[in-house]
Amino acid sequence: MIKQVVFRARLLPYLLVAPQIAITLVFFIWPAAQAVKQSVFIEGPFGGNAEFVWLENFKALFTDPSYLHAARVTLVFSAAVTLASLAMSLLLAVMTDRVVRGAAVYKTFLIWPYAVAPAVAGVLWGFMFNPGIGIFSYLLNHYGYDWNYVLNGGQALFLVIVAAVWNQLSYNFLFFLAGLQVVPKSLIEAAAIDGAGPGRRFWTIILPLLSPTAFFLLVMNVVFAFFQTFGIIHAVTQGGPAKATEILVFKVYNDGFRGLDLGGSAAQSVVLMVLVIGLTILQFRFIERRVHY
Amino acid sequence: MVENRPWLTFAAHAVLLLGVLIVAFPVYMTFVASTHDQATMLSGPVPLLPGRFLVDNYRTVLASGLGASSSSPPVGLMLLNSLVMALAIALGKIAISIIAAYAIVYFKFPFRMAFFWMIFITLMLPVEVRILPTYEVVANLGLLNSYAGLTIPLIASATATFLFRQFFLTVPDELTEAARIDGAGPLRFFRDILLPLSGTSIAALFVIQFIYGWNQYLWPLLVTTGEDYYTVVMGISRMVNVVDAAAKWNLIMAVTLLAMIPPVIVVILMQRQFVKGLIETEK
Numbered sequence: 146m147i148k149q150v151v152f153r154a155r156l157l158p159y160l161l162v163a164p165q166i167a168i169t170l171v172f173f174i175w176p177a178a179q180a181v182k183q184s185v186f187i188e189g190p191f192g193g194n195a196e197f198v199w200l201e202n203f204k205a206l207f208t209d210p211s212y213l214h215a216a217r218v219t220l221v222f223s224a225a226v227t228l229a230s231l232a233m234s235l236l237l238a239v240m241t242d243r244v245v246r247g248a249a250v251y252k253t254f255l256i257w258p259y260a261v262a263p264a265v266a267g268v269l270w271g272f273m274f275n276p277g278i279g280i281f282s283y284l285l286n287h288y289g290y291d292w293n294y295v296l297n298g299g300q301a302l303f304l305v306i307v308a309a310v311w312n313q314l315s316y317n318f319l320f321f322l323a324g325l326q327v328v329p330k331s332l333i334e335a336a337a338i339d340g341a342g343p344g345r346r347f348w349t350i351i352l353p354l355l356s357p358t359a360f361f362l363l364v365m366n367v368v369f370a371f372f373q374t375f376g377i378i379h380a381v382t383q384g385g386p387a388k389a390t391e392i393l394v395f396k397v398y399n400d401g402f403r404g405l406d407l408g409g410s411a412a413q414s415v416v417l418m419v420l421v422i423g424l425t426i427l428q429f430r431f432i433e434r435r436v437h438y
Numbered sequence: 439m440v441e442n443r444p445w446l447t448f449a450a451h452a453v454l455l456l457g458v459l460i461v462a463f464p465v466y467m468t469f470v471a472s473t474h475d476q477a478t479m480l481s482g483p484v485p486l487l488p489g490r491f492l493v494d495n496y497r498t499v500l501a502s503g504l505g506a507s508s509s510s511p512p513v514g515l516m517l518l519n520s521l522v523m524a525l526a527i528a529l530g531k532i533a534i535s536i537i538a539a540y541a542i543v544y545f546k547f548p549f550r551m552a553f554f555w556m557i558f559i560t561l562m563l564p565v566e567v568r569i570l571p572t573y574e575v576v577a578n579l580g581l582l583n584s585y586a587g588l589t590i591p592l593i594a595s596a597t598a599t600f601l602f603r604q605f606f607l608t609v610p611d612e613l614t615e616a617a618r619i620d621g622a623g624p625l626r627f628f629r630d631i632l633l634p635l636s637g638t639s640i641a642a643l644f645v646i647q648f649i650y651g652w653n654q655y656l657w658p659l660l661v662t663t664g665e666d667y668y669t670v671v672m673g674i675s676r677m678v679n680v681v682d683a684a685a686k687w688n689l690i691m692a693v694t695l696l697a698m699i700p701p702v703i704v705v706i707l708m709q710r711q712f713v714k715g716l717i718e719t720e721k
Contacts, residue, residue, distance in 0.1 A: 148607075150614040151546050152624040161541035162553050164534040168594040173560045176571035183571070237457045240450040247451075253706060254458045259716075260701035262653035262671045268678055268694050269464040272471065278687060280467060283483035314461065316716070323717050337441060372566040376655035380675035394566045398656070401570040410570050417567040425562045 177418065183411035202412035211388065212396070212413070219392040222306060223370030230310040230317055231362060235355075237314075238321035239347065252322070259315040263308075264376030270308040271381040294382070298389025301382045305390050308381065309374050316369075317362050324358035325351065364428050371420070393417060465695075472496070472692035479687045495692045504677060504689050513693050516670040519588075520652055521700070523669055526589040527651030528644050531598050536636065539602035540628055544614070561596035565657055573660050583664045592657060598643055601718055605639050606632070642715030645708045649701045670697040 187198050206212050241251050258266070273279045276293040285292040294300040328351055336346045375394045378384060384391035384399060391399070397417065401410030467484065474489035498504075499513045541547075542554055565572065572591060581587030609632065617627045658672045668676070674697055677690050705712050 148544055148611060148614065150611045150618070152544050152618075152627075154545060154624055155547075157624060158541040158545035158547045158550070161537040161545075165538035165557060165594055165599065166553055168534070168590065169556055169560050172572055172575060172591040173563050173568075173594060174556070176568045176575055177563050179571035179574070180568050233457075236453060240453045240457075243450045244447065244454065247454075251454045251458060253709060255454075255461060256709070256712075257702045257705050258461055260649050260653075260705040261698045262655060262701075264655045264671055264675055265653075265694055265698050266464075268674055268690075269468055271678070272687065272691065272694075273464060273467055275687075278479055278484055280483055280486075311461070311464070319713060319716060323713075343443065343446060372564050375566055376653075376671075376675075379655070379659070380678060383679065397567070398569060402660070407570065414567050414570065418563060421564065421567060422562045 180411045180414040180418070183407050184415045185408075187408045198408070202408045203416075206409065206412050206416070214388060215391045215393050215396045218302070218388075218390065219371065222302065222309075222374075222390075222392055223367050225306045226309045226313065226370040226374070227363060227366040229306070230313040230366060231359065233310070234314050234317035235321050235359075238318050238325055239351070241318075241322060242325040255318055256315040258312060259319075261312060262376060263312050263373055264380040266312040267305065267308045267377035267381040270304060270311065274304050294386075296386055298386050301386055301390050305374070305377050305381055308377050309370060312377070313366060313369055317366065320358055320362055321355065324355050328354050361428070364424055368421070368424055371417075465698075468691045468695050471688055472695055474688050476686055476688055484687075491688065495688055496696075499689050499692045499696070504686050511665040511668055511673070513670060513673070513696060515666070516668050516673045517696060517700075519585075519667055520669040520671065520697070522585055523588050523654065523658070524648050524651035524700075526585065527592050527654075528647035530589060530593040531595045531647050532640055532643055534593060535595055535598035536602050536633075536640070537628075539599050539606060540632065542599075543603055543606040544624065557594075557596050557599050559596075560594050565592070569656065569660065576661055582661050583667050585667070587661045588654075588658060588667065588669075589651075592651070592654065595647075598647070601639060601643060602636065604718075605636060609635060638711070638714070639718075641708070641711045642718060644715075645704055645712045646715040648704055652701045673697075 184202050185197060185199060187201065237255060241248050241255070244251070261269075271294075273281050274292070274294055276282050276295055282292045292300060294304045332350055332354075333346055336350055341349070371392070372394055374392065375398070378390055378392060378395045379398075382390045384395045393413065394417070397410055397413045400406045400413065404410075470486065470488050471479065471484050472495055473492040474485065475491045475494075478485065478489060501514065502512050538553075538557065542550060576582060576587050576591060579587075581590070613631055614627065617631055622630065653671055654669065655671050655675075658667075658669045659675075662668055662672075670693065674690065674693055677686075677693065
């Protein structure tokens, strides 16, 4: 935690941490405390006479069908995004680890989507599936499938899932590749000599050794799907049609800034904070233990 | 590779090529769309080959946004705003994190651990979950529609502080002792020894944080109402979600391409630092 050899100074260390702590206090801790405070009050949209209501806002939240609907949408959305992008990136990483020629080139061409903002990724895919001019909607309609994500909720959800998977692919790919490269070659060779084919080696040696990476990525992908996909939803579907793509983060934004429901939005923020804290703790407990076979 | 299996190698290349194709196709379509005029775009599905309006379209968006009739600001200005925001966030984060980590690792002082945990907590509070109260704070400080409001709230970073702390812990104590014997004070040691040693960590962090800053969406959406401070990533969605009739897709796609080029170039040119940064900050 700390060096054996330390410097002695009375004021200097405080000056060094001051900027970081000041920003943390003003823009993180204070707003978070405010959210917790607001979540137990009901306030008029024009401020003034706030009324203390204990857990009324939370009770209202968990009995509100539209909130439960958003929670369900979030679950479906994040499960689909996580599973699809993990599976695809694992396949690509295993293949990249296998090929000798051109591995570096493939890697370069597979990692750059990380640099594309989620909102931009959403626009890219939204454009290709645009009901009027998109290339994919043209093909789909041409072959008799009635595609219009602006009207069809299921199709809209599919679209934002595709964009999110595309956006998250390179992140997972890089971590899987890094994980694959530290799998000891001697283990693989020993298994090969014992007669295990590539498939068998993958399932019995490589995959178990990758499980820490996979677990880490699982948590990170859930976090991504829960929070960072706001840009995709906002830029492509605005939560619609008929709230079919309204994930929890989008609802916090919508209720707070459009609906001006301070208490409700704050209660939603608090629920999300509890979720993130839970996920972070999960992550750290796991890092301490490091599951290994 | 352990053994030679030509078919499997062939399959691997096929899968990878397909992957590259899936990854690149949307960008190719974007490029194609940005080289046509609006009439072509409106007359049906987007052509698969580039058109003749490349220079015209890009000149239009850079100088005047979506054209004189629309209310969108010139893309040149939005790109500049994005650049300012990305650089300020990346450099600001590195600066305040490195000194905070230095204090926490190299000094013994009351409340050291309290500060450490306070920084740690920021890891758990992404902007998205505390948007409304953070917005209120920024509004009360009068920072709406300013570069300060765009950047300062995003500058605190637990991950950067952890990365530097992790790195400092690997720096041998002998260096510190030698420096002290030679009469160097804490600031001198930091400037002449620790900072040069941190070069690769700083570069790695810079790449990650530049992308993070450039790709901010929700925050600029909230704190900028004046077009002078629009960033390009959020500006695009304002263009897509126009209420009136036909979106000018050829121009929007030109803007989209412009918005993704800078971070993509950073990733490709600084690939090694990027991979290092990504894998180390998340550990």
